[in-house]
Amino acid sequence: MSSADETDVTARLLALAAASPASPAFLAPGCVPLSFGELAEHIRRTAAQLVGWGIGRGDIVVWANGERSETAVALAVLPVASTIAPLNPAATFDTLGDLLARMRPKAVVVPRDGNSAVARAARQLGVTEITTQSRGVEAAGAFDLVLANATASLDGARRASKDWACLGATSGSTGHPKIVPYGHRQMNVMARTTGERLSVRASDVSGHLMPLHLAGGIRNSLFLSLLNGGAVNVLPHADVEAFLDSVAAGEVTWTSASFTILRELLTCLESGRPFERGRLRYARVASGRLEAEEMERLENALGVPVVTGLAASETGPVAQ
Numbered sequence: 001m002s003s004a005d006e007t008d009v010t011a012r013l014l015a016l017a018a019a020s021p022a023s024p025a026f027l028a029p030g031c032v033p034l035s036f037g038e039l040a041e042h043i044r045r046t047a048a049q050l051v052g053w054g055i056g057r058g059d060i061v062v063w064a065n066g067e068r069s070e071t072a073v074a075l076a077v078l079p080v081a082s083t084i085a086p087l088n089p090a091a092t093f094d095t096l097g098d099l100l101a102r103m104r105p106k107a108v109v110v111p112r113d114g115n116s117a118v119a120r121a122a123r124q125l126g127v128t129e130i131t132t133q134s135r136g137v138e139a140a141g142a143f144d145l146v147l148a149n150a151t152a153s154l155d156g157a158r159r160a161s162k163d164w165a166c167l168g169a170t171s172g173s174t175g176h177p178k179i180v181p182y183g184h185r186q187m188n189v190m191a192r193t194t195g196e197r198l199s200v201r202a203s204d205v206s207g208h209l210m211p212l213h214l215a216g217g218i219r220n221s222l223f224l225s226l227l228n229g230g231a232v233n234v235l236p237h238a239d240v241e242a243f244l245d246s247v248a249a250g251e252v253t254w255t256s257a258s259f260t261i262l263r264e265l266l267t268c269l270e271s272g273r274p275f276e277r278g279r280l281r282y283a284r285v286a287s288g289r290l291e292a293e294e295m296e297r298l299e300n301a302l303g304v305p306v307v308t309g310l311a312a313s314e315t316g317p318v319a320q
Contacts, residue, residue, distance in 0.1 A: 006185065006188050006189070006192075007184055007185045007188065008184045008185075008188070009076075009079050009165045009184045009187055009188060009223070009227070010043060010079055010080045010184075012188055012227055013036070013039060013040065013043065013076060013226070013227070014040050014043065016036050016227075016229050017036040017037050017039060017040035018040075019229075020036055020202065020229065021035060021036055021037030021040070022035055022036075022037060023035060023036050023202060023229065023231070024036075024205075024231040025038075025039045025076070025226060025231055025232070026039070026069065026072060026073055026076075026139075026140040026141050026231065026232050026233075026234060027140050027205065027231055027232070027233040027234065027251060028068075028069040028140035028141060028233070028234045028235075029235065029236070029242060029246075030138075031069065031138050031139060031140040031141075032138050032139055032140070033139070033140060033231070034073065034139040034140045034141055034142060036229075038139060038142070039073070039076060039077070042073065042077050042142065043076075043077050043080045044080075045144075046077045046078065046080060046081070046145065047080040047081045049144075049145050050078070050080075050081040050082055050145075051081055053107070053128075053147060053150075053154060054106075054154050054155070055081060055082050055106050055107065055154070056081050056082070056158075057081060057082065057083070057162040058082075058083060058158040058159070058160045058161055058162040058164070059081075059082050059083065059105075059106045059158055059159070059160070060082065060083050060085055060103050060104070060105040060106060060159050060160050060167060061078055061082040061083070061084055061085065061105055061106060061107050061108070061109065061130075062084075062085045062086075062087055062099075062100065062103060062105045062107070062108040062109065062118075062127075063075075063078070063084055063085065063086045063087070063108075063109045064086070064087040064088070064089040064096070064108065064109065064110060064111075064116075064118040064213075065089065065109050065110060065111050065112070065131070065132055066089035066090075066111045066116070067111075067132070068212060068234050068236070068237065069140050069141035069234045070132055070141050070143045071086060071141075071212045071213075072141055072208065072212060072222060072232060072234045073140070073141030073142065073143065074086075074109070074141075074143075075166065075212065075218060075222060075223075076222075076223075076226060079165040079166065079184065082106075083160040083161075083164045083165065083166065083167055083181075084165070084166050084167070085103055085105065085166065085167035085168075085169070085179075086166070086168070086212055086213040086218070087099055087118065087169060087213055088169075088211065088213045089111060089116065089117075089118055091117070091118075092117065093117040093120060093121055095177075096117055096118045096121045097121040097124065097125065099169055099177065099179070100118075100121050100122060100125055100127060101125060102179060103159065103167065103179065104153075104156065104159050105127060105153070105159070106127075106128065106153050106154055106156055106159075107127065107128040107129070107130050107153065107154065108122040108127050108128070108129055108130065109130045109131070109132065109145070110122060110129050110130070110131060110148075111131075112131050112132070112133075114148075123149075126151050126152065126153060127151060127153045128147070128149060128150050128151045128153045128154050129148045129149040130145050130146065130147055130148060131145075131146045131148045132144065132145060132146065133146055140234065141234065160181065161181070161183075163183050163184055163185065164181040164182065164183055164184070165182055165183060165184045165187055166181070166182040166187075166218060167179055167180070167181055167182070168180045168181075168182060168213070168214065168215055168218060169213065170214075170215075180215070182215075182218065182219065187219065187223050187227065188227060190219060190223075190224075191219075191223050191224050191226075191227035191228055192227070192228070194220075194224055194309075195224060195227075195228040198224075198254070198282070198284075198307070199281075200224060200225060200228045200230055200254070201228065201229070201230065202228070202229035202230055203230070203253070204225055204228070204230035204231070204253045204254060204281070205225070205230060205231040205232070205233050205251055205252050205253050205254075205279075206221055206222070206224065206225035206230065206231070206232045206233065206252070206253075206254060206255065206256070207233050207235060207243050207246055207247065207251075207252035207254070207255035207257075208221045208222060208232050208233060208234050208235055208255075209221070209235055209236075209237065209238055209239065209240075209243055209255060209257045209261050210237075210256070210257060210258065210261075210286070210287070211237060214287070216256065216258065216286045216287045220256040220284070220286055220309070221255070221256045221257075221286075224256070225254075230253075233246055233251050233252055238260075238261050238264070240261065240264050240265045240268050241268070243255065243265070244265075244268070244273065244275060247275075247276070247277065247278045247279075247280050248275070248276035248278050249278065250278045250279045251278075252278070252279070252280060253279045253280060253281050254280070254281050254282050254283065254284065255283050255284065256283075256284040256286045256309075257283070257284070257285075257286060257287075258285075258286055258287035258288055259285055259286075259287065259288035259289055259290045260288065262283065262285060262290060262298060262306075263290065263294065265298070266294060266297060266298045266301060269298075269301040269302070270297070270301060275301070275302075277302065277303050277304065280302065280303075280304050281304055281305075282304050282305045282306065282307055283298065283302060283304065283305075283306050283307075284306075284307050284308065284309060285306065285307070285308040285309070286308075286309060289308065290306075290308075295308070
């Protein structure tokens with residue numbers, strides 16, 4: 001990596017696109033892959049839109065539109081000219097309202113139906129609403145932003161550091177979710193060092209099963225692959241059947257998933273479900289733990305190593 005690649009997520013992605021524009025960046029069931037070259041164009045197009053609306057680095061844009069492949073691409077794209085804060089669109093009105101009030105974003109990307117809890121919370125707080133629309137192509141996660149309801153929030157002061165790519169809200173084990181920044185440099189360094197440990201390469205494809213608003217879904221399942229030049233296959237949340245189908249098709253080489261998802265996968269495999277290993281290299285236990293005997297059984301069922309990482313939302317992975 002150059003010094004710019006090391007300290008900036010967008011610079012790293014654009015460098016990867018320049019080196020291998022045809023390489024796949026995002027996959028999703030029923031879609032053609034979105035290449036790194038197309039991702040770079042998406043970044044440039046979105047930057048022009050955000051800057052045109054008065055949004056720049058350090059301005060918080062909450063993303064809660066509920067579409068998984070679009071959310072995955074947005075996590076890679078929006079840090080070009082904002083700090084993206086992905087929230088759970090299925091959270092309650094009160095939870096979303098509390099988080100919006102604490103973050104005070106310039107805008108919120110909401111579902112297209114117009115009456116979601118997050119859209120109602122945004123209106124109550126007077127926050128600008130943005131929606132997405134299809135690009136008219138079948139590329140995984142491709143979207144255009146549409147300014148649906150502009151308010152005075154676009155004139156608000158910057159709320160975050162320009163060095164922050166994302167804001168995450170923890171799962172709230174204390175009863176009150178903490179807001180955690182993920183810096184550009186932090187994400188790049190973690191992707192590089194963890195990628196070296198796990199030999200993540202440009203030929204790899206992450207099988208993404210995790211929630212995209214939590215640390216495991218952002219840093220491990222998505223950016224660990226993408227910032228090492230690999231692809232992300234955005235599968236339906238926790239859908240082990242979709243995962244196994246993608247593995248058999250050679251469209252997944254590793255996954256980082258919660259212990260609950262991997263436990264369900266183990267049950268599925270031990271029930272006699274046919275399994276083809278394809279190009280699968282390893283599975284990683286995240287967001288909790290499997291017992292040692294469960295990990296051994298899962299290794300036997302998959303025919304690949306099962307590893308675990310020690311991590312915290314506030315610090316990132318510290319050991320593999």
